[in-house]
Amino acid sequence: MQVKEKEVILEVKDLKVFFHTYRGKVEALNGVELSLYKREVLGLVGESGCGKSVTALTILGLLPENAYVISGTIFFRGEDLLKKSREEMRLLRADEIAAVFQDPMTYLNPVLTMETQLKEVFMLDTNLLRKAVVWQKNHGGKIAFDDLLSGKVKIRDKSTNPKVSKGEINEMAKSLCVDILRLVRMPDPERILRQYAFELSGGMRQRAMIAMALARTPSVFIADEITTAVDVTIQAQILNLMRGLRDKIDASTLLITHDLSVAAENADRIAVMYGGNVVEVAPTVEIFKNHLHPYTSMLMKAIPDVKNPSERLEFIPGTVPEMINPPSGCRFHPRCSIATDKCAVEKPELKRVLKNHEVACYNVAV
């Protein structure tokens, strides 16, 4: 898919995040550079420990207590998110930046029905609901979630609220819940609303989470390993759903996964992370055809491909580095086959080497 608009909606620059643990300082992010364009799906790929989830948490402002942002900026709509207060970030979450994480069972409240939880998201903005009720009264017929998307009711309109009863607001919220569950292809939404989280299957829970995230029509949608915990057929359903929603929802997606194949099928561009850095960014087709960074190359060769079987899988000797005592300079250099002396001393910056293709390496042959 081509990226038509080059407008950047989220820009992460030189992000450094450390954690203080009993064993010492964990240098989780070491200068992450990332740009998310409007209406694109950016796949953030990397193995465990590379920092992709930490990046997502930093963007959302959900880092734990022992985390410290040493430096860097995250620009969203012209503002640096790192400079915002906790309250401001809270308002930003769900409204503009939404996220779905890996294990829906732990993220859904087990003692509340789905209706309560889903309605809660809508009720965050009673203003909007009021306006929707008024609109519905004035224009007759029923308002649907799609109408919210298409702008019949201005979502971010901060004008004064007309008088509407609590019951009507509730009704409106409930009908929007049903709508949005239909949007994520849940069978029999009314029945689902009455159920509890444990009564739903894994795939349905994941879809409920996606519904909750999309309810506020965010501009940035972060999907952190959303299909890792589900079976392959359910994974296919969910990814198919995501692809279908792309056209409806005007959001950019940050698709975080360790599975390159998932990224291959769903992302427009792929950013590969290793050891707390983004080491390569390129459009999907480009990166598979012409992977430049040695880590990316070896990652490609390590995946068993059904269509292209090989006798032995090539793999990278050594393991993912410990972030407590990370290697100096380029963090990949101890395992790299083309490393030079410079690599051990100074960390390479992400540089544009081809049109749309950035690599963080001194020794790439272009």
Place this chain on the structure above:
Amino acid sequence: MENSEVGTTKSEWAARWADLKYTLYLLRKNPLVMAGIFMTFFFIALMFLANYIVDPKLANPAGYPEFGGNYPFQRSYVWSKGNIINWGPGIHLYEGPEFFLLGTDGWGRDLLKMIVLAIPVDIENAIIITLGAAAFGTLLGALAGYVGGVIDEVVLRITDIFLSIPYLILALVFATMFGRTIETLRFSILLVFWPTYVRLMRGQILSEKEKSYVEALKALGAGHARVLFGHIIPNSIYPVLVQATLDFGSVVLTFSALMFLGFSPSPSLPELGNLASDGYFHIFDAPWLMMFSGLTMLLIALAFNLLGDGLRDVLDPRIRR
């Protein structure tokens, strides 16, 4: 993994020593725990040294030859003149040559010395009772949890019965049944405390039993005994350790309570509950008796509680790894 901080360990015991060092490091970080540890060590040291610090004969009439082999009753319930605490009017002050820091008890003995002599009695009891209850309860709980079935049900029901009665009343009943010697009293209190361990261990065993490594061991051909005693029990023992330290305090208090309620083998036996019971009727004219023996009980219980708390924090597997 090139694990730079751990380094290469040369042998089995070196590995275990490194692990222990880590535990100690964690302990060191918590001030309350350190306080608890120091206090516990203090009391345990006292337990061993008490008989050297204070002449044990002072508990018996034989220690007072200057009074003709009788207790020096003329100086019972008195507080030393010039002592820092002024208890107010109505307190008999002692004008004699000796200085009693904590006053005297009903037999005219120096309270401080009696408390020092009492501590080993109490702590020794506590250790014996707790270890006995823990050992017995743990074993039974492990068997019940591992074997399951009828044995499990029977053991559970028995513990249910024990646990349904408030522990002090249960202790009283057993004490009445079994008599008033130190040994029978220990047994009575043991009977009160063992059910908790059964429950604790059984719960741990039930969850450990399902873990992957147990299955792996069975697949490798390990027999039930090896799996249970060599693997499951060692992995489940930490909560029992913590519970045992916490119980130390409770056992001291229960034992003292029994003494206080009149079950002591001999009224002049230096034991904290005994001393407190002695002072009960003299709360207004010799308050120090009850106060200081009670305070000691509190400190002992506190010491072990802090230790137990700290151990629990340190051995919690979530924090540890």
Place this chain on the structure above:
Amino acid sequence: MKDILVVEDLKTWFPIKSGIIQRTVGYVKAVDGVSFGVRRGETFGLVGESGSGKTTLARTIMRLVKPTAGKIVFDGVDLTERKSKPAKLRRRMQIIFQDPYASLDPRQTVYSMLKETMQIHRVASGRSSVHKKALELLENVGLSEEHLYRFPHEFSGGQRQRIAVARALIVNPEFLILDEPTSFLDVSVQASVLNLLNDLQKAFALTYLFISHNLAVVHHMSDRVAVMYLGKLVEIADRDAIYDSPRHPYTFHLMAAIPVPNPEIKKEEVLLTGDVPSPVNIPPGCRFHPRCPYATDRCEQEEPPLIENDGHWVACHYDIDFKGGARSSRIKRRKRRRV
């Protein structure tokens, strides 16, 4: 015997008890009539999603769980007979578990683990010979002496799996069941572990039963593959036959759902509706019929048997041609109610 392992109509049912007197009100039919044979020296892949029963099948074969019915014949010896001694069996058949973080006792060093296994099977005794053998085993799996006296939590996932393999090899088994050995591992580590398994297979003439939900990995490792659904096998065939020309609708959808690491291949959207079912409520007739786009009334009533056709076993009433994609088929479709 050509087949080292033969499983005949194996059933493992777990009773569901309820009420004060714990009456059995139903069964979880995790494995409900599975039959297949594993040839000596091959890698037999078993795929299935959660609820399919593949893990229970592995445990039943290893006798960690008692089978409810059926036969397991290992090298001619019927394991389900009471008289078979489990200790001897343990020497010839071993299992590697899925979670490397849980399958090793966290309080044992590597040395202690290996020593214990040697003691159980009287393979070696005396400190020096135990030490020597331990080093040998570690070398076989790509670890070294410095790892001998470390605790499991000091190792990465991949290394722990290697330790598990080393431990399993102590008894010189002929048959190894691998239950999702790489699903918790990173891609690069997975690659090294899979390579190791292949090397060991060649070096020691091992037979593998490789269980996984990761179809790409199964494809890489296996000679033949079986597909399991809700306690029964629905298809068994040579690897290439199953991946390129599946004959059962479930297999077809499963293969179509695998993401391919090649963005230029346009995959057709073939999706299964509904969720993965649980083995508590097994549908009547063909177990797959509620989700099958080709199901007919016959499928709802009659359970199709697993029939062989030129080395390719399928359990389906119909012979469906999937070549044209999901939409074209040579059988008449009846309107199905959406589940």
